[in-house]
Amino acid sequence: MIILHVLFYIFIVVILVQLFFYAYVFSKVKQKKHSTSSANKPNVSVIVCAKNEANNLEKFLPSILNQDYPNFELVLINDSSTDTTLKVMERFKANHDHVKIVNVKNIEAFWGNKKYALTLGIKAATHNHLLFTDADCKPVSNQWITEMIGCFSNEHQIVLGYGAYAKVKKSFLNKLIRFETLMTAVQYFSYSKLGQPYMGVGRNLAYTKDLFFEARGFMDHMHIKSGDDDLFVNQIATAKNTVICLSKNSFTESISKKSYSDWVIQKRRHISTANHYKTKHKAMLSLFHVSQFLFFALSIALISTLFNWEIVAGLIGLRYLALFITLTLAAKKLEEKDLIPFFPILEIFLIVTQFSIFIKNLISKPNRWK
Structure with missing residues (x-):
């Protein structure tokens, strides 16, 4: 009985932590309107790095080249591809004067x-x-381009955007991937609004060339295969130089993985990179994930024994109420409304997946980016 009392009080603390995140921290997915005047339309270099992506380049480059923006160039980086990626790039360059190709060949050091x-x-x-x-x-x-670049100012030199995944009907895996993407975005957008930016996604990210070279580029973590987006932002982002872009026209859309195993491989790489975040960022992310895991473990333990079940059930309901209110508002803002009815089941599957990835990463290191 003493053990149950201890678990009950721990459960109350866990609920308070979860309410802190869902009712306060994650409620910051909002943005003030920004100007898109001609003064806020500087020349832009759009950069796409590709390794064995010939088919995707054929499919998606036209949507970049057809952007309604007065002056931009498209820099295509062929990262030592072994397929026809370079030929596809050259074909686009032949038809568009503002396309530039950087053909990278492997060298031993990198x-x-x-x-x-x-x-x-x-x-x-x-x-x-x-x-x-x-x-x-x-x-x-x-x-x-207009929406993302419109967020730059004399003070703001980093713009964090949303990289969504295309919806696939009748696919639970697709919903799970998009839910994980939504949760990740809710966190990095919210922390940025709280003055603690810690990551961005390379699917939709902007910063200045000056800032890149002031930070010595990727040199501080060049030895880490992944993290060209989140580790770099973690290194250089501050409350003053970072801003978020939540305009629906600013989103990008990718094709999600078609198999659970492929997605897990991708997430293993991403999660391993988080080990190199600043200590304060690892602490706040760990607090949320640990409290999330304990919420489910203690809920099952206390409900199964019927110990103070009325209070436990009420606290569980309160936690889910906060979750639904906050994530529903975020899902509507980020065009993920179809996920709302599935929040509880998606959360459980995501926690199981993340726990399994954590165990796998302890046993072996994930592979490089391609």
């Missing part, structure tokens, strides 16, 4: 390192304002 390829592409970029996306992404509108 073998298979995306950061090395990106660094060469950034050096080759003509303009100071850099906008990044991946070869398997497409902007959801022709106003993508």
Whole structure:
């Protein structure tokens, strides 16, 4: 009985922590309107790094080239591809004067390192304002560049955007992937609004070339295969120089993995990178994930014994109420409304997946980015 009392009080603390996150921290997915006047439309270099992405480039590059923006160049980086990626790039360059190709060949010191390829592409970029996306992404509108670049100011030199995944009907895996993407975005947008920016996603990210070289580029973590987006933002982002972009026209959209195993491999790489975040960022992320896991474990333990079940059930209901209110508002803002009815089951599956990935990463290191 003493053990149950201890678990009950721990459960109350866990609920308070979860309410702190859902009712306060994660409620910050909002943005003030920004100006998109001609004064806020500097020249832009859009950068796409591709490794064996010939088919995706054929499919998605037109959506970038058709952007309604007065002056931008498209820098295509061929990262030592073994397929026809370079030929596809050359074909686009032949038809568009504002396309530039950077053909990267492997060297022993940086073998298979995306950061090395990106660094060469950034050096080759003509303009100071850099906008990044991946070869398997497409902007959801022709106003993508306008909206993302419109968030820059004299103070703000980093813009964090939303990289969504295309919806696939009758696919639970697709919903799970999009729910994980939503949760990740809710966290990095909210922490940025609270003055603690800690990551961004390379599918939709912008920063200035000046800032890149002031930070010595990726040199502080060049030895880590992944993290060209989140580790770099973690390194250089501050409350003053970072802003978020939540305009629906600013989103990009990617194709999600078609198999659970492929997605797990991708997430293993992403999660392993988080181990290199600043200590304060690892602490706040760990607190949420540990409290989330304890919520389910203690809920099951206390409900199964019927110990103070009325109070336990009430606290569980309160926690889910906060979750639904906060995530529903975020899902509507980020165009993920179809996920709302599935929040409880998706959360359980995501926690199980994350726990299994954590165990796998303890046993062996994930592979490089391609």
